[in-house]
Amino acid sequence: MIHSIDPSLKAIRDKVEAGERLTLEDGVAMYDPRVPLNDLGVLANYVREKINGNAGYYNINTHLNATNVCVYRCVFCAFRSDLRSPKGYVMSDEQILERGREAVENGCTEMHIVGGLHHQKKFDWYKNILQVLHDAYPALHLKGWTAVEINWFEFLTKQSTEWVFRELLEAGLGSLPGGGAEIFHPQVRDKICEHKADGSNWINIHRTAHQMGIKSNCTMLYGHVEEPFHRIDHLIRLRELQDETGGFQTFIPLAFHPDNTGLSHIPKPSSAMDLRTMAISRLMLDNIPHIKAYWIMLGIGTAQTALSYGADDIDGTVRHELIYHDAGATTPELLSVERIEHLIREAGREPIERDTLYRKVHRDPANPAAWTVGEAVEAAV
Numbered sequence: 001m002i003h004s005i006d007p008s009l010k011a012i013r014d015k016v017e018a019g020e021r022l023t024l025e026d027g028v029a030m031y032d033p034r035v036p037l038n039d040l041g042v043l044a045n046y047v048r049e050k051i052n053g054n055a056g057y058y059n060i061n062t063h064l065n066a067t068n069v070c071v072y073r074c075v076f077c078a079f080r081s082d083l084r085s086p087k088g089y090v091m092s093d094e095q096i097l098e099r100g101r102e103a104v105e106n107g108c109t110e111m112h113i114v115g116g117l118h119h120q121k122k123f124d125w126y127k128n129i130l131q132v133l134h135d136a137y138p139a140l141h142l143k144g145w146t147a148v149e150i151n152w153f154e155f156l157t158k159q160s161t162e163w164v165f166r167e168l169l170e171a172g173l174g175s176l177p178g179g180g181a182e183i184f185h186p187q188v189r190d191k192i193c194e195h196k197a198d199g200s201n202w203i204n205i206h207r208t209a210h211q212m213g214i215k216s217n218c219t220m221l222y223g224h225v226e227e228p229f230h231r232i233d234h235l236i237r238l239r240e241l242q243d244e245t246g247g248f249q250t251f252i253p254l255a256f257h258p259d260n261t262g263l264s265h266i267p268k269p270s271s272a273m274d275l276r277t278m279a280i281s282r283l284m285l286d287n288i289p290h291i292k293a294y295w296i297m298l299g300i301g302t303a304q305t306a307l308s309y310g311a312d313d314i315d316g317t318v319r320h321e322l323i324y325h326d327a328g329a330t331t332p333e334l335l336s337v338e339r340i341e342h343l344i345r346e347a348g349r350e351p352i353e354r355d356t357l358y359r360k361v362h363r364d365p366a367n368p369a370a371w372t373v374g375e376a377v378e379a380a381v
C-alpha cells in the first residue's frame with residue numbers, strides 16, 4: 001500500500017495498486033512538471049520491486065562498431081561519417097577478431113554490435129562479422145544489428161525479414177539490440193530521421209524476430225524535438241507489441257546528447273527529466289520485465305538514483321562505446337566489475353551479474369574470466 005501521495009497522482013496510484021493498465025492520458029499527465037517527481041518515483045519503485053525485488057542487474061560486455069560510414073544522416077547522430085571524411089573508418093576482420101579476443105580475455109559474456117550503413121558494403125560483409133566472431137568465440141553472445149540495419153539488409157538483398165534473420169542466425173546472431181527506435185510518431189520521425197526505417201518497419205521487424213524465437217530490447221530517444229504525447233504514444237506501441245509476442249526483455253530510455261549533432265542548440269535533458277522518464281516508462285510498460293538505466297548515457301549518479309525510480313538494470317561494464325562519447329558523454333570508457341557492484345550496492349540494491357538473456361552468471365573466483373550460466377532470473381510481469 002502506498003499511503004501518502006500527491007493528490008494529482010491518487011487516481012494513478014489506485015490503478016497501479018490494482019494492477020490496472022495506465023492510459024495515454026495518464027502517461028501524458030505524469031509529464032506535467034507539477035506532478036511531484038518523488039511521488040512518481042515512489043509509484044515506479046513500487047512496481048519495480050514487485051517485478052524485480054531488490055535486484056540490480058548488470059553484465060560484462062563490450063561494443064563493436066565496425067564502421068561509422070553511413071548512408072543516413074540522422075540529425076541527432078554524432079557518430080556517423082561520410083566515406084571520404086577523415087573521421088570515417090572500416091574495421092578489418094583482424095581488428096574485429098582482436099576485439100573478440102580482448103572481450104573473452106576480460107570475461108565478457110556479450111558483444112553489442114551496431115554501426116553505420118556503409119553503401120559500398122554488401123550484406124555478406126555484415127554477416128561475416130558475426131561469422132568470424134562466432135567461429136572464434138562461440139560462447140560470446142552476439143547482440144547485433146538494430147531493426148534499421150535489418151531493414152537495410154532487406155533492401156540490399158531484396159529478401160524478406162525472415163530470410164535475413166535466418167542468415168544472421170546461421171552466422172551466430174544471439175539477439176537484437178533495441179536501437180533505431182528513436183520516436184515512432186511520424187510528426188517527429190520525419191524531422192529527425194526521415195529516410196530510415198519508419199515506426200511500423202521497426203515494430204514489424206521486432207515482431208518477426210520474436211516470432212522466430214529471437215529476443216530483443218527496445219529503446220526511446222527523448223529530449224530533442226518531441227512532446228510528451230509522442231513519448232507516451234511510443235511506449236504504448238511497444239507495450240502493444242509486447243502483449244502480442246512477449247519478446248522484449250528490456251526497455252532503455254535514451255537521453256539525447258546534443259554535442260556534434262545537427263541539434264546541438266538543444267540542451268541535454270536534466271537529471272530530473274531523466275528520472276521522470278525512467279519512472280513513467282516503468283509505469284507504462286507493465287509487461288516488459290526490465291528497465292535499464294544505461295549509465296554511459298545517464299551518468300553514474302543518475303543511473304544509481306534511477307535504480308529507485310523504476311530501473312532494475314544498469315547495463316554493463318562496457319568497452320569501446322562510441323555513439324554517446326562522440327555526442328559529448330563525459331562518462332568513463334568502462335567500469336570494473338568491482339566498481340559497478342559497489343555502485344549498485346551503494347544504491348541499496350543487490351548486484352546480480354546476468355547474461356544477455358537474463359540468466360544468472362556464475363564465475364570461478366580463481367579464474368574470473370571463466371563463466372557458466374545458471375537459471376533465468378525471475379521477473380513478475
Ligand code: V47
Nearest residue numbers: 076077078177178179180217219221255256257327
Ligand atoms: O539508436 C544516437 C541513440 C541508439 C544519439 O539494446 C543517441 O541493450 C543520444 O540503442 N544522443 C543506440 N542518443 C544505442 C542503443 C542501446 C544502448 C545501450 C543498450 C542497448 C541495448 C541499446 O543511440 C540509437 C539512437 O537512438 N543515439 N545518437 C545522441 N546524440
